Amino acid sequence: MTSISTASEEQYLEVSARFPQCVGALAVSTSTEAASTHGARPFALRFGQPRLPAAGVAELPAWRYCDERQIAVGADGQPYLAKGEMTTTGPSPDGQGSTGNEEWTPDFAGDMSA
Amino acid sequence: VTVLVLAEEHDPTVDRIVTELARRDVPVFRCNLGCFPQRMSLGAQLRDGRWCGLLRTEHRDVELVDIRSVLYRRPTSFTFPESLSGPERRHATWEAKLGVGGILGGIDALWVNHPTATADCAYKPVQLATAERCGFAVPPTLITSVSDDVHAFAAEHGQIVVKTLAFGAIFEDGGSKILYTHALTADDLADLAGVETTTHLFQKFINDKAFEARVTVVGGDRMFAAAIHAGSDDARVDFRADYGALSYRVIEVPRQVAEQIRMFMKELRINYGAFDFVVDHDQRWWWLEVNSGGQYGWIEGATGLPITAAMADLLEKGQL
Numbered sequence: 001m002t003s004i005s006t007a008s009e010e011q012y013l014e015v016s017a018r019f020p021q022c023v024g025a026l027a028v029s030t031s032t033e034a035a036s037t038h039g040a041r042p043f044a045l046r047f048g049q050p051r052l053p054a055a056g057v058a059e060l061p062a063w064r065y066c067d068e069r070q071i072a073v074g075a076d077g078q079p080y081l082a083k084g085e086m087t088t089t090g091p092s093p094d095g096q097g098s099t100g101n102e103e104w105t106p107d108f109a110g111d112m113s114a
Numbered sequence: 115v116t117v118l119v120l121a122e123e124h125d126p127t128v129d130r131i132v133t134e135l136a137r138r139d140v141p142v143f144r145c146n147l148g149c150f151p152q153r154m155s156l157g158a159q160l161r162d163g164r165w166c167g168l169l170r171t172e173h174r175d176v177e178l179v180d181i182r183s184v185l186y187r188r189p190t191s192f193t194f195p196e197s198l199s200g201p202e203r204r205h206a207t208w209e210a211k212l213g214v215g216g217i218l219g220g221i222d223a224l225w226v227n228h229p230t231a232t233a234d235c236a237y238k239p240v241q242l243a244t245a246e247r248c249g250f251a252v253p254p255t256l257i258t259s260v261s262d263d264v265h266a267f268a269a270e271h272g273q274i275v276v277k278t279l280a281f282g283a284i285f286e287d288g289g290s291k292i293l294y295t296h297a298l299t300a301d302d303l304a305d306l307a308g309v310e311t312t313t314h315l316f317q318k319f320i321n322d323k324a325f326e327a328r329v330t331v332v333g334g335d336r337m338f339a340a341a342i343h344a345g346s347d348d349a350r351v352d353f354r355a356d357y358g359a360l361s362y363r364v365i366e367v368p369r370q371v372a373e374q375i376r377m378f379m380k381e382l383r384i385n386y387g388a389f390d391f392v393v394d395h396d397q398r399w400w401w402l403e404v405n406s407g408g409q410y411g412w413i414e415g416a417t418g419l420p421i422t423a424a425m426a427d428l429l430e431k432g433q434l
Contacts, residue, residue: 034287043308044276048284048291049355065123067173070132070144072124081129 115182117429118169118221119144120189127409128187134426143169143176148190150214158217165217178217182432183224185425186232187407224385224432226425227406231383235406238279238315240382242401248377249370250401253392254318261306264316271318274298275351279315282354295352319351322394326353326402329367329389330410330421333428334379338410338419339367341393362416371399378404385434386425 035041063072063080072080117135121128123146135142145154149171158167158178168175192210194203219229227235234240239257246252256267257279268274277295284291296302297319326342344350345359353360367375371391379387388408392400414421428434 031285032288039307040311041308042311042314043306044278044293044296044314045284045291046302046308047276047296048293050289050291063124067171069136070119070142071129072126079129079133080124081126081133 115432116141116143116176116180118176118181118184118223119187120147120184120218121187122146122148122190125187127411128185130411130422131185131425131429134422135429138426138430140426140430143174143181145169145171146189147214148193150192150210152193152195156214156217164222165220167217169218178221181221181223183226183429184218184221184228185226185429186229224428224434226386226428227384232406235382235384235387235404238403241403244378244381245401248374248381250374250378251398252401253320256316257313258316259310259313261309264306264309264314265303267316268298268303273319273321274316275319277315277317279313294348294355297351320392320394320400322396323350323392324395324397325393327365327391327393327399328413329375329391330408330413330419331375331379331387331389332421332424333385333434334376335434336424337367337372337375338413338421338424339365340413340417340419341365362413364417364419368397368399382406385428
């Protein structure tokens, strides 16, 4: 079966597809599709390691965006950063919870929402 | 004058910078493009070759001509009402991409980094070729979909690794897997099925590694370098595989490497970058990659390097 890329996934379009670059976290963070068969599956995926919470890795604490201060704050209204969460949370060394961090997503991702 | 921050609402790296700018009483307008059009609006008119108008949220607004600098760090895409059909959503997305994107992308300000430059930088083959032209030592690299190429490459270079060109994770089967750099074994080389499915990046593994170096560069001239020492086998191949086994120390960037970094940043038009190197026992710095939107809070926290202050300096000043 041939799959067809949407125009927005093509990075060498004549018109710029580069603003914005990232997708919402949910657009790439969930799938129930199973792996394909040996041979069809890309070689590099053979070495994927299940994402497991590492020892000492903190759960992402509850947060909300404070429109006044323009930063994330915890449930108590204090800055998220003040809680000392600028540490590895598994997917992110800076304490970010979504896929929008340097570890697991490229700087440029085709806009898959289009 | 205002610093425009385009980023997700939950981004601790950006929070650090916004907090520092606020401490300095520098006006900041932060928004995520995902807020457009439901929680953010943009209206602008063309006047004398510039777009003039307002970017507005419920809580604040900013005149486009008052924007001195822009921090662009992975904002998410526009979010449209659920009531739109698929074709309507695609139409609306493209109109916004070229409308909002075109106006914001044309703001005459210091960008950290402009999305077009970031997009160029995200292509590892572009990075690698640019790095070599700038004089960096780049490990022998093969990008291929041909198994025979891999066998020949391994025969020539000995221990090789495979790493991804794009995403470092795959989400499937209801879960996710992390794709660290992997050192190929003899068994791996005996069965290269799947190489033909897409391009793969193979690289000679620098066996003589003394440590890795993360150089966070702000504005081209301010370089913050830390040695990353791996304390486990996994971390020696890919330090992300075992953060708990890492230790850090502040180091100096050799003058020649610093000059090459400046040349690279000028070539790819970036004003911020998180550069990764392997340093061998002969003190040779081997290029690995640059992340033009890299997080730095973890390394700042571990070393005390004043990267946030440097970012705030750059954005406040609005020029290199």
